[in-house]
Amino acid sequence: MNTISSRTTASGMTSLRSIPSLDRLGSVLALLIGVALLAAPFITYRANRIVAGEGRMLADALPSKPAVAVIAVVLAIAFCAAFVRKPLVRLGAAALGLAAILPAAGWSASFVTPDGNAFARVSPSTGFWLLALAFALLAADALARLRLGPWARLLALAVAAGAVALLLASGAWDDLSLLKEYANRADSFWREARRHLWLALGSMAAACLVGLPLGILGHRIRAMRIAVLQGLTIVQTIPSIALFGILIAPLGFLAAQVPLAAALGIHGIGAAPAFIALFLYSLLPVVANTVTGLDQVPAAVIDAARGMGLSRRQRLVQVELPLAFPVILAGIRIALVQNLGLATIAALIGGGGFGTFVFQGIGQTAIDLVLLGAIPTVALSFAAAIVLDAIIDLTQRGAHDRH
């Protein structure tokens, strides 16, 4: 991997020595930035929530001086992407770009909206999204090349989250349509957020409690492994809406027959079927990875542990599980990211979560309402993936040291 990339950059250097070396990826991104700036509207202005909007280019979306400043910054970043190869510089440029256009979108919303007009809606448009995409790609490329360690990745995530929180708290975005949708539903937003997290995390915790013992048993007993894994694979193929829906019937029956179940909040419609469906979906990655992780423990290590006089139980707890832990965590990561996404479907059966806004938005063809549900979902899955990947790296390092 290393040798291949260094070889090609070396040959690339020799063939392009006369020109200041042009970065291929960077030039594509620079082109994207150019198109976004010159050919696509930065924001969309609508007289009210439902009517079709009209696009405004960046130059018309801000007062003239700041508009020129933002355009200059964006062009400088395009230049930097095309010609500068140092990952740290490119990362800085991408961060600067995002720091320029994110507040600019909020500011342009205040600038474009006529004073005292409560109906007008301003949303980011194609130009904004393309610029944001280009900067995000530039940052992602720089981060991939920097090969940051787990702690540095966590720090980068914290910085990004802090910046977004600051932007939201400062009120710079308050005139954007997305935040107006939020302001109309602030209470239900946080209620659905808690519900979403509870569904995704709770069902995953339950899957770990059941899945780990199942995986350990499956590792020991071959017949059971095949049966359990095949059964769970079939569960995974049932489409999520169908599984959610099918569970309504038995739970509704249970609630009707057992008063205690109803008292505990178990109903046919609502969070209970969603919770159980998510639990069933997350069992497969947990069980499969527990089995794989335990299978991968070298026989020599187990022999050594046996030689040291460890009992079967001690071997499992002190040797096998710690060594299998990174692989098990990888399964938990898959389950969690999958759950955070699938929990959106719960809204279809009255289970709540961010999907409520997504499906309401689809029904009203209100894109900003869709985004109000979709953006937090994507952000949560993204953050969960980064955090768990970092933890996996850390445990792998730990397992390696102990080895």
Next chain:
Amino acid sequence: MRAQAVLLRAAALLLLVAFVARPQLFAFAFEPLTANNASAIYDQGSLLALTLSHLRTVFLATLASSVLAVTLGVFVTRPFGQEFLPLSRSLVNIGQTFPPVAVLAIAVPLVGFGEKPTFIALFLYGLLPIFENTLTGLADVEPQTLEAAKGMGMNARQRLIQVELPLALPVILAGIRLSVIISLGTATIGSTVAAKGLGEVIIAGLQSNNVAFILQGGLVVALLAVLIHGGLAAVERAVARRLGRPAGAATSQPS
């Protein structure tokens, strides 16, 4: 054991075809699930037509994403595309954290209701596993094999077509299988944005509180998924056998 599995698959296929073509024959099985004399079998459209249009959307989307993903995978592993490799690897990781519903919902305002947003969501989401497996498959080709091919006087293009791609094929096929299975399920969600598909049956059931409908739609999709999964896995095994590899070397785990 193997004969038993084949027999089981054949029975499942037969059951599926019979149910989709003549659903009324199975009304007795679904009747206990209905209340207030609601119909036991979906009657707002033909199950056969819905199944076919479901399969068509999935097939077209997977075909499109296979072509693009394999091309991209080959591109970033060639010397002239190498600069895109680190980014494309992290994009695959990031992309998989996007829930399919979000992709679907965001596509609606851009292209309107109907099949198009579903197709876009399936296409984009299907790219990831195929691209990832193409990268893995090409990276797993042993350097000695490539050196030997070079020694035989093959140029870069011949090496790609005659050595690298055939050796990577089982892993690429595993990616395509994963993508098809994800798409089959995601396409049902497409019915929330008015795409013709089996999701319609499930959604009709959710709206009219008719578990029989939900079960029918879900069972047909699940049977389709199990059968297609089995069929594609058999193709993979055949390809792997031709390469002299142990069967089942390709994993379906996304990570």
